[in-house]
Amino acid sequence: xxxxxxxxxxxxxxxxxxxxxxxxxxxxxxxxxxxxxxxxxxxxxxxxxxxxxxxxxxxxxxxxxxxxxxxxxxxxxxxxxxxxxxxxxxxxxxxxxxxxxxxxxxxxxxxxxxxxxxxxxxxxxxxxxxxxxxxxxxxxxxxxxxxxxxxxxxxxxxxxxxxxxxxxxxxxxxxxxx
Numbered sequence: 182x183x184x185x186x187x188x189x190x191x192x193x194x195x196x197x198x199x200x201x202x203x204x205x206x207x208x209x210x211x212x213x214x215x216x217x218x219x220x221x222x223x224x225x226x227x228x229x230x231x232x233x234x235x236x237x238x239x240x241x242x243x244x245x246x247x248x249x250x251x252x253x254x255x256x257x258x259x260x261x262x263x264x265x266x267x268x269x270x271x272x273x274x275x276x277x278x279x280x281x282x283x284x285x286x287x288x289x290x291x292x293x294x295x296x297x298x299x300x301x302x303x304x305x306x307x308x309x310x311x312x313x314x315x316x317x318x319x320x321x322x323x324x325x326x327x328x329x330x331x332x333x334x335x336x337x338x339x340x341x342x343x344x345x346x347x348x349x350x351x352x353x354x355x356x357x358x359x
Contacts, residue, residue, distance in 0.1 A: 209308035
């Protein structure tokens with residue numbers, strides 16, 4: 182009887198925070214008994230359903246209390262979904278259409294490196310591994326990437342008024358600049 186191959190994908194951090202224009206590495210690793218030349222690494226991006234920058238809002242907190250993830254619990258038809266990059270074995274990685282002019286690459290086994298992070302990089306990233314013959318195991322893991330502009334990060338941590346006012350339907354006064 183042939184032994185069943187088992188694929189295991191791991192990410193050490195399921196959430197990462199970074200600043201606009203910084204570089205970030207989303208770490209992903211896998212183990213397989215398949216031939217490494219036959220392994221396809223795919224990083225997919227999905228936009229947030231509800232931006233977690235608003236995590237202090239009462240609606241967001243209520244959803245969390247119901248064991249929902251307001252940032253990720255919506256059908257793909259209600260958000261942007263695209264392939265960031267794919268790499269098979271030792272071959273050169275191929276960037277997705279929307280990423281062709283970006284400084285993005287795969288290093289080590291499956292780590293995604295994004296240089297010069299843009300605002301629209303904010304979202305969920307899925308590290309998926311397709312290893313020929315491995316039909317058992319968890320083939321993908323997700324990482325939440327939250328991108329801050331410097332002043333937004335500071336306000337989110339130290340001054341919750343604008344976020345709470347926005348949740349209540351109020352707009353911040355024009356004297357509060359960003």
